Amino acid sequence: MSTTISNSFSRRAFLRTSSLAGGGMLIGFNLFTACKNEAKMPVDIASLNFNDFNAFIKIADNGMVTIYSPNPEIGQGVKTSMPMIIAEELDVPWDEVHVEQGILSTKDYTRQVAGGSQSIRHGWDALRQTGATAKQMLINAAAAKWGVDASECTASGGVITNAKGETLGYGDVVKEAAILEIPDEVALKDPKDYTIIGTDAGNVDIEKIVTGKPLFGLDYKTEGMVIASVLRPPSFGKKLESFDDSSVRKMEGVIDVIRFGDFKGGGDKIAVLANTTWQAMKAKEALSAEWSDGTPMESTSNHDKLLTDLLDGTSFNTLRKDGDVEKAFRNADQVVERTYGSPFLPHNCMEPMNFYADVSANKIHLVGPIQTPERTAARVAELLERNSEEVHLEMTRMGGGFGRRLYGDFVMEAAEISHLAKKPVKVVYSREDDMSAGIYRPAIKYRIKAALKDGKISGYHLKEASINSNMYGLIPNFFPAGALENYQVDVAKYDSNITTGAWRAPYTNFLSFAEQSFFDEIAETLEIDPVQMRLDMLQKVKGTTDERIQYSAERMEDVINLAVEKSGYGNPKDGVYQGFCAYYCHNTHVAEVADVLIENNEPVVKKVIVAVDCGIVVNPLGALNQIEGGVVDGVGHAMYGNFTFKDGAPEMNNYDRYRLIRMKEAPKVETHFVKNTLSPTGLGEPTLPPAGAAVSIAMKKATGNRMYRQPFVENMVEKEIIG
Amino acid sequence: MPTYTLKINGEDRSVDVSSDTPLLWALRDHIGLVGTKYGCGIGQCGACNVHVDGNAIQSCLVPVAQMEGKEITTIEGLSEDGTHPVQEAWKEVDVPQCGYCQAGQIMTASSFLDKNPNPTEDEIKSAMHGNICRCAAYNRIQKAVALAAEKIAK
Numbered sequence: 001m002s003t004t005i006s007n008s009f010s011r012r013a014f015l016r017t018s019s020l021a022g023g024g025m026l027i028g029f030n031l032f033t034a035c036k037n038e039a040k041m042p043v044d045i046a047s048l049n050f051n052d053f054n055a056f057i058k059i060a061d062n063g064m065v066t067i068y069s070p071n072p073e074i075g076q077g078v079k080t081s082m083p084m085i086i087a088e089e090l091d092v093p094w095d096e097v098h099v100e101q102g103i104l105s106t107k108d109y110t111r112q113v114a115g116g117s118q119s120i121r122h123g124w125d126a127l128r129q130t131g132a133t134a135k136q137m138l139i140n141a142a143a144a145k146w147g148v149d150a151s152e153c154t155a156s157g158g159v160i161t162n163a164k165g166e167t168l169g170y171g172d173v174v175k176e177a178a179i180l181e182i183p184d185e186v187a188l189k190d191p192k193d194y195t196i197i198g199t200d201a202g203n204v205d206i207e208k209i210v211t212g213k214p215l216f217g218l219d220y221k222t223e224g225m226v227i228a229s230v231l232r233p234p235s236f237g238k239k240l241e242s243f244d245d246s247s248v249r250k251m252e253g254v255i256d257v258i259r260f261g262d263f264k265g266g267g268d269k270i271a272v273l274a275n276t277t278w279q280a281m282k283a284k285e286a287l288s289a290e291w292s293d294g295t296p297m298e299s300t301s302n303h304d305k306l307l308t309d310l311l312d313g314t315s316f317n318t319l320r321k322d323g324d325v326e327k328a329f330r331n332a333d334q335v336v337e338r339t340y341g342s343p344f345l346p347h348n349c350m351e352p353m354n355f356y357a358d359v360s361a362n363k364i365h366l367v368g369p370i371q372t373p374e375r376t377a378a379r380v381a382e383l384l385e386r387n388s389e390e391v392h393l394e395m396t397r398m399g400g401g402f403g404r405r406l407y408g409d410f411v412m413e414a415a416e417i418s419h420l421a422k423k424p425v426k427v428v429y430s431r432e433d434d435m436s437a438g439i440y441r442p443a444i445k446y447r448i449k450a451a452l453k454d455g456k457i458s459g460y461h462l463k464e465a466s467i468n469s470n471m472y473g474l475i476p477n478f479f480p481a482g483a484l485e486n487y488q489v490d491v492a493k494y495d496s497n498i499t500t501g502a503w504r505a506p507y508t509n510f511l512s513f514a515e516q517s518f519f520d521e522i523a524e525t526l527e528i529d530p531v532q533m534r535l536d537m538l539q540k541v542k543g544t545t546d547e548r549i550q551y552s553a554e555r556m557e558d559v560i561n562l563a564v565e566k567s568g569y570g571n572p573k574d575g576v577y578q579g580f581c582a583y584y585c586h587n588t589h590v591a592e593v594a595d596v597l598i599e600n601n602e603p604v605v606k607k608v609i610v611a612v613d614c615g616i617v618v619n620p621l622g623a624l625n626q627i628e629g630g631v632v633d634g635v636g637h638a639m640y641g642n643f644t645f646k647d648g649a650p651e652m653n654n655y656d657r658y659r660l661i662r663m664k665e666a667p668k669v670e671t672h673f674v675k676n677t678l679s680p681t682g683l684g685e686p687t688l689p690p691a692g693a694a695v696s697i698a699m700k701k702a703t704g705n706r707m708y709r710q711p712f713v714e715n716m717v718e719k720e721i722i723g
Numbered sequence: 724m725p726t727y728t729l730k731i732n733g734e735d736r737s738v739d740v741s742s743d744t745p746l747l748w749a750l751r752d753h754i755g756l757v758g759t760k761y762g763c764g765i766g767q768c769g770a771c772n773v774h775v776d777g778n779a780i781q782s783c784l785v786p787v788a789q790m791e792g793k794e795i796t797t798i799e800g801l802s803e804d805g806t807h808p809v810q811e812a813w814k815e816v817d818v819p820q821c822g823y824c825q826a827g828q829i830m831t832a833s834s835f836l837d838k839n840p841n842p843t844e845d846e847i848k849s850a851m852h853g854n855i856c857r858c859a860a861y862n863r864i865q866k867a868v869a870l871a872a873e874k875i876a877k
Contacts, residue, residue: 202817209822210813211805212758212798216823219757252724252741278748350762350770350823350857399760399823400857431763621817625860629820632859655767655855663851666861
C-alpha cells in the first residue's frame, strides 16, 4: 500500500521544474526550506548555481538521470545513500543514475554540511517526495500523450506503461513533463515495495578510488598554481616577532615568502610559496623565525589541575535539574563518586588539510575538501570584503572529516595567501602541520556522583569540566535524564589558547565512556545485573511528556535485548570477558557488547557485537561500513589516543609518537539491525561513543582494573594484570 | 636540477628534480600520477606505498636518485583497467569509506599476495599492519585481501 503525503510546507514551494535548453527535464528542490518566490530555475546545467535550490535532478531525453548531490562526502556514504532515496521514488534503475557533486556558488545553500549524522535524517522526506513528484509528472505527461487518464498508467524502472500495455520511456516525455503543473499530492511507496532502498549499493566513486584517479583536494591542480607551505606559531599563544627569509628565498623553486594571518599584511604566520609541494615543505622547514610568549604557555599537567579545580569549585552552569539531588545525597544509604578524564584528540584525517584558492579581481575560486561549504564561502567573502556572489566554492571528495573539516581555517589561509600573492595557490599541510595546528577535541573531565537507596539510584549529579566549550543541545537530556527522579547536569569550562572544536560525536564520544562505566560500577556496588539495571531505569521514561527527552525507552530496550541475544551476554565462553553498553546519540539507539580475551598476559579486544536501531537502513552495505568504522575508531581512540601539550605545543605531531589503531588491534565487528519501518537516522557517529565504554567494562572483568582515564593503554601499564 | 629517468608502470619518464626529492612527490607533482597519496611523510602510514621491483615500499622515504633502473609500479599501473584481483576484491567488498588510504592498502596487499598467495588470517593482519586506515575499515580490508587470494587461486 502506498501512502499519500502532503508536506507541512507545500510541494509547490520546495521544488520547481524547467526544460533544459539542450533537452531534458530539470528539477530543483530544497531539502528543508521553501523556495524563495524569486527563485528561478536555470535552463542549462552550466548555470546550476545552487542559489535557490539545494540540489537538482536532470532527466535527459535518453532517460539517463543525473543527481547533483547536495551533501559533502567525507566517507560516510551520503553521496550514495541520498541519491538512492530519490531513485527509489522516481523508480529508475540504480545503474542508470549518475551522481555529481554540486558546486557551491553562493552562501544560500541550506545545510550543505556534513556533520552530526544528520544528512539522511533531514533529507528523508524531501528526497522521497522529490523523486515521487518527478515520477508523477512523467506519468502525467505520458498520459496526456496517450490521451488517457494518468491513473491508468504506472511507472517502473524508468518506463511508463498504460492500460493497453503501451510503453514510453521517461526520456520520451521529459520535454512535456518539464512544463506541466507540479502536482499537489503524490503517493509515496510503501517500504515493503522498495527495490533500491535496503539493497546494497557500493560507493559511487569506487572505480576511481581503486584505480587512483584524482578525486581529493590534494589531487586538484590548475595551470599556474603554486604550493604554499605555512609556518605557524610553534605553540598556542605565541606571536611572530620577526623572521629571516633571505636564505629561503634562494632555495630551489621558491617563489615568494609572505607574512599573513590578519588580512592586513601582518599576522603570525608565514607562507612559503614554491613550484612544488616538496620544495615548499623543505623551504618552510628551513625558515627561521623568532616568537614571543604573549601569555603563559599551557601544558597538559596544568590543564589537569585546572579541570580538577573546576570540578572542585562552584562556577557551574546548570543544564538540567530534576528534583533535588542534594536531598537525595543526604538521604542516601551510600554515595558513590567517580572522576573520569580524557585528553585532547587531533582528528588526523588521512588527507591532511589543504585548499585551493584563486582570488582575482572579479572572482574568488575555491576548491577543496570542506564539510561546511556555505559558511566557509560566506566567511571568505566577508574577510576579503568581497561580494558573496563572487565566491565560487567547489567541493572535492574528502580524505576524512571527523569534524575537522567543519572548520574553514585552512580555506581562509588559502584565500588570504592567494589574495596577497595575486596567484592561484594551494595550501598544503604536512602531517606535522595538520597535527599541531589542529582544532582538537577538548580535554574533558567528568565527575559523577550517585546516591544509592534501597538498591536503586536515588540521585545522580554529573559535572563536566572542559576546555573552551561544554556539552550542548539535547545532550544533558540523554539517558539517564528522564529515568531518575533527582538528576542534575552542571558544566564549567576553562578558556584556553588551544583551539578546540567538534570531533566525531562531540562530547558523547567521551561522556558515554564516563557514564556507562559509572553505571557498571553502580550495578557492581548494588550487586545487580547491569543490563537489568538499565532496563529497569528505562521503565520510568516510557510515556514521558518531557519534550526534551528524544530517546525512546522502547527503542533502547530493543537494541539492548538484541545485543544481549546476539552476544550471548551473561553466558560468555570460557576465557571471554564481556562488557555491555547502551547509548543513544545523534537520533540513533545503539547497544554494544565487547568481548575481551587475555592473550600473552594482555587484554585483547577480539570482537564487538553491535545492535543498532537507525530506522530504515537505506544502504546496508554502506551502513555496515559506517558502523564497523565507528566501533573500531571508538575502540582505537579509547585505547591509544593520547595527545599532550608542553609549553603550549603538542608533544606529538606524527604517527611515530601518536598512536592510531591498526589492523592487528582492530576487533571484529558484528552488526545486527533492529528491523522497523521508521524514518532513517544517521550512522556516521552513533556507534563510536559506546565502544570505549563496552571495552573498558570488559577490561575490568578481564583484569580487575577499572579505567577512569583514556587512553586505556596508559592505565594498563600502571597495575599488574591479573588475568 | 639533475634529470632522472624512472621506469614507471612500464614507461620511461624523465623528471628534473633535486636529488633528495622523494619518489612520492616526483610521482604526484612532476609525473602527474596522484593516486599515490601523502599521509605522513615519515613511513608510518603506508598511504604512499608503491611497488619497487615488486616490493611494496613507502615512496615518501626513498629519494628519486635511488630509483633509477628500478621497476616502479603505482596504483595507476597495477592493472590496465582496474581488474587486478585485489582491485576486484576491493570493489566487491566495498572497502572504502573516505577512500584516501586505499591505493596504499591495495599496493601493500597486491605485493603481499604475490609472495604469499595463500595466507592465513594472521598473516593478512601482519601484512596490512603498516597501513593506517583512519576510517578504521580494517574488517573489510582483511576480508578483501582474503577474497583477493581466492580470486588469484582460481
